[in-house]
Structure formats: C-alpha cells, structure tokens
Amino acid sequence: MARRGQELREHILDTAKLAFLEDGFERTSMDAIAARAETSKRSLYAHFPTKDALFLAVVERIRVLFGARMRTPAEYSAQPSEAVVRYCGRFVQLLRWSSVARMLRLGIAEADRLPDLAAGLHDVLFGITARDLAAHLVTALGLAPDKAEVVADELIGLVIHPTLPRLLFGLEPLVEEMPEETRLATDVDLDRIRRLLHIVMPPSPAA
Template identity: 85%
Template sequence: MARRGEALREHILDTAKLAFLEDGFERTSMDALAARAETSKRSLYAHFPTKDALFLAVVERIRVLFGARMGAPAEYSAHPPEAVVRYCGRFVQLLRWSSVARMLRLGIAEADRLPDLAAGLHDAVFGATADALASHLVASSGLPADQAEVAANELIGLAIHPTLPRLLFGIEPLVDEMPEENRLETDVDLDRIRRLLHTVMPPTAA
C-alpha cells in the first residue's frame, strides 16, 4: 500500500537521514532520495521544495527523536543529584551511537555552507539537553535560572570531554546499535560524573 500524507513525509525524513549519513549532504540528490524512498519526485518536492528544507526537517525530526530517547532528568532517579548524573551519563552513552555521532560530523561538515542548519542540529542535541538539565536543576535544587543554565552547560561540557572529540575524529569506535539505558553503568563512568557534579554545583545545591 502506497504511503501518503504524514506517513509518506515521515518515511521520506527517515530515508533522507540515512542517505545523508551514508553519502553526505552534497552527494545526495533529490532524484536519488525520491528513488530510495520509493516515491515520485513530484511527491518529494510537494513535501520538501528544496534539499535544504528537507535537511532542516530532518534536523527537527532528530530533535524529537533524541529528546524522546533522553527523556527528562527526573525519570532517571528519585534522588535529584543521581538523576543529574545518570541523565548526563545517558547523554554520553547516546553520543557514542553511530547514528548520532555521524549526524554531528555531517553538521560540522556543512557548517560553512549551511550555518543555520548546523546550528539547528547543535541545538537539537546539545541545546535541548542542556535546557532540560537546567530546568531540572531549578526545580530540584532551587538554583536561579541563570545559575542553573551555567551549571548545566558546564557539567555537560565536562561530562562529554574527552569522549566527544575522540568520537568525532574516529579515535574511539562508534556503536552501531542504539545503546540500551540498562547498560548505562557498564558503558559510562558514572563515578566520574558524580565527581564532576560536586565541582560544578554550588555547595548549598549539590
């Protein structure tokens, strides 16, 4: 049965995401995408008038999917500091997933030509994660919003270093399958993040 409407749009987005990851943005043509999605060029252009518009929509889809895989910090533990630790650990864990790391590499590669789209990808992964963590810190620790924002960004930055640059440069291998949350303690050094939390948070809030 032929896909139509929203089902076709989501199928095109999923197909485009895989094509961009495999072939890069520049080498992926709209003709090839239409063939790969098993739809007509007319249908493809009806949903996405340009390849840039399609890439922007892929970024927005990544925002939704990545946010759902991260969840909210409070879901990780009833103990607020431990919820922060495990939330940051899950972020590190997901960055090792090839689907995420390769999309970040793609955003970096296109940053000069498509700065707004690259910035959107950064916000979809890093910005949204930091915002959720900052909101949690406000609610659970009573930090003012501006202090919570600074603490969230600093903690995430420390937690992902040096793992992220090593992943981006291919020094550490990527994980082909999406990492399962139940392997968090095996995959990530949570004790390190606990130590980082105490260095970042004010003594009255840690």
C-alpha cells in the first residue's frame, strides 16, 4: 500500500537523513532521494520544495527523535546528582552512535554554506541538552538559573572531551547500532562524570 500524507513525509525524512549521512549534502540529489524513498519527484517536491528545506526538516526530525532518546535528567534517577551523572552519560553514549556522530560531521561540513542549519543542528544536540540539564540543576539542586547555565555548559564540555574530538576526526570507532540505555554503566565511565560534577558544582552554603 502506497504511503501518503504524514506517513510519506516521515518516510522521506528518514530516507533523506540516511542519504545525507552516507553521501553528504552536495552529492545527494533530490532525484536520488525520491528514488530511494520509492516515491515520485512530484510527491517529494510537494512536501519539500528545495533540498535546503528538506535538510531543515531532517534537522527538526532529529530534534524530536534525539529529545525522546535523551529524555530529561529527572527521569534517570530519583537522586538529583545521580540523575545528572546518568543524563550526561547518556549524552556521551549517544554521541558515539554513528547516526549522531555522522550528522555532526555533516553539520560542520555545511556550516559555511548553510550556517543557520548548522546552528540548528548544534542546538538540537548541545543547546537543548544543556538547557534541560540547567533546568534540572535549578529545580532539583537549587542552583540559581545563571549559575546553573554555567555549570551545565562546563559539565557538558568536560564530559564530552576527549570523546567528541576523537569521534569527529575518526580516531574512535562509531557504534553502528543505537546504544541501549541499559548498557550505560558499561559503555560510559560514570565515575569520571561523578568526579567532574563534584568539580564544577559550587559548594553548598553549609560547606
């Protein structure tokens, strides 16, 4: 049965994401995407009038999917500090996933030509993660909002180094299957993240 409406749109987006990741933005044509999605060029252009518009829609779809996989810090543990640790660990775990790492590489490659789209992709992966973490630091750990933003940015920066540069430069192998959250403690050094959290958190008034 032929796909129609929203089902077809989502199928095109998933197909385009794979095509962009495998062949790059420039080398991926709308004709190739239509053929790969097994739909007509007319249907493709009815949903996405340009390749730039399609790429922007792919970024928005990644936003939804990545947010669902990350969830919010409070969902990781009833203990506020441990929730931070496991949330940051999940972020590192997902950065190693080939689908995420290759999309980061693609965003960097297209930053000069499509700066707004590259910025949007950065916000999807890093901005939203930092904002959700900062909100948790405010509500669960009592930090002032301005301080929480600083701590969240510092912690994420420390947590992803040196993993992220190594992934971007191909020095660390990518994980082809989406990492399961049940393997978090095996895949990520959570003790290291606990130490980093202790470093960046301001001392409590009673300390």
